[in-house]
Amino acid sequence: MNIVFRKLQRIFNVAVWRYLPPCKEIVRTASDSLDRKLSVRESVVMRLHLWACLPCVRYLEQSKYIRDALHEYDDRRASELQSKVLSDETRERLKDLLKTSAGLFALFSVF
Amino acid sequence: MMQTETVPFALSKTNMQTGEIVLNQVPKQAARIDPTAWVDDHGDFLFRYAVARLRDDSIAEDVVQETLLSAIQSMGSYSGKASERTWLTSILKHKIIDHFRRSVREIPIDESDTDLSGFDKFFERDDEWKNHWNNDLQPYDWNMSPEAALQENEFFMVLQNCMSKLPERVAGVFALREMDGLDSTEICEALCLTAANFWVIMHRARMSLRRCMELNWFKKA
Numbered sequence: 368m369n370i371v372f373r374k375l376q377r378i379f380n381v382a383v384w385r386y387l388p389p390c391k392e393i394v395r396t397a398s399d400s401l402d403r404k405l406s407v408r409e410s411v412v413m414r415l416h417l418w419a420c421l422p423c424v425r426y427l428e429q430s431k432y433i434r435d436a437l438h439e440y441d442d443r444r445a446s447e448l449q450s451k452v453l454s455d456e457t458r459e460r461l462k463d464l465l466k467t468s469a470g471l472f473a474l475f476s477v478f
Numbered sequence: 479m480m481q482t483e484t485v486p487f488a489l490s491k492t493n494m495q496t497g498e499i500v501l502n503q504v505p506k507q508a509a510r511i512d513p514t515a516w517v518d519d520h521g522d523f524l525f526r527y528a529v530a531r532l533r534d535d536s537i538a539e540d541v542v543q544e545t546l547l548s549a550i551q552s553m554g555s556y557s558g559k560a561s562e563r564t565w566l567t568s569i570l571k572h573k574i575i576d577h578f579r580r581s582v583r584e585i586p587i588d589e590s591d592t593d594l595s596g597f598d599k600f601f602e603r604d605d606e607w608k609n610h611w612n613n614d615l616q617p618y619d620w621n622m623s624p625e626a627a628l629q630e631n632e633f634f635m636v637l638q639n640c641m642s643k644l645p646e647r648v649a650g651v652f653a654l655r656e657m658d659g660l661d662s663t664e665i666c667e668a669l670c671l672t673a674a675n676f677w678v679i680m681h682r683a684r685m686s687l688r689r690c691m692e693l694n695w696f697k698k699a
Contacts, residue, residue: 384607384610389607389608389609390601390610391601391609392609394681394685395677395681398681399677399680399681401680402655402662402676402677403662403673403677420610420611422616422618425619425620426688429620429688430688432620433637433691437653437656437657438656438659440637440638441530441657441658443634444530445526448526448529448530451522451525451526451529451535452525453517453521453522453525453542461517461543461546462514464543464546464547465514465516465517465546465547465550466514468513468547468550469513469550472550472553
């Protein structure tokens with residue numbers, strides 16, 4: 368049973384490699400899939416290919432992994448900044464500016 | 479009061495002591511907004527958000543200032559549905575893109591940014607399977623639990639190092655998308671990129687980063 372299954376898998380793989388676009392194109396589709404919605408055709412072709420091609424599966428998974436890692440990195444950097452605050456001087460300046468502008472804006476909206 | 483002197487006629491609409499504005503046409507829940515309170519309520523939050531992305535205190539201050547001023551102008555369109563902070567943050571995001579646009583436009587797009595031929599060797603084979611992964615250069619199993627790697631500081635140093643090896647513009651575009659989580663269309667519009675070029679740049683960054691991480695981090699495992 369196992370042998371039959373493997374034979375079938377092998378036939379499927381060879382068919383995919385022979386008749387569908389090669390890895391070089393599939394990795395681009397895989398990358399695109401992280402940034403836009405694929406067309407049905409692209410999506411089906413990619414899935415069939417991924418079934419037959421472990422390196423391309425890894426490419427997609429590792430790309431997602433890098434995305435997650437960058438998010439994590441960004442969060443860490445953000446939490447390191449927790450101690451950062453606006454200086455009192457800037458704070459006062461902003462408040463003054465807002466009061467003035469709010470007044471001006473209200474003035475203009477009257478006319 | 480200095481402010482009263484600056485704007486002597488606005489008294490019917492504005493309480494000059496607090497800067498509080500009462501607008502006529504807006505829905506009730508948004509009718510009373512106090513812009514000066516934004517500074518104490520959200521100032522530090524907005525500032526940190528900006529510093530994390532712009533990496534420069536004084537630029538971040540300027541952008542926060544622009545944000546608050548533009549918030550005053552669009553107060554009428556604030557429905558009060560989103561929290562004040564969410565609303566201000568969304569304005570800040572756009573101001574950050576504006577800033578990025580101004581600075582990135584100065585780095586002209588280089589043809590090499592969208593050139594993928596550097597990766598041709600990854601798909602060179604001697605046998606009949608042209609353009610499939612080269613056996614020696616194909617991605618291999620990273621063989622490490624993803625969660626474990628993210629615990630280690632050294633991992634992020636390697637990642638940062640790999641990012642810095644990308645061409646400046648490629649890295650900038652990639653960070654906007656993957657770190658700031660901006661929409662593809664937002665980025666293309668802001669940076670005057672065609673969608674096709676944007677996707678090539680993203681793919682290029684992914685190919686390089688993936689390979690770089692593989693060689694510099696996962697190979698040790």
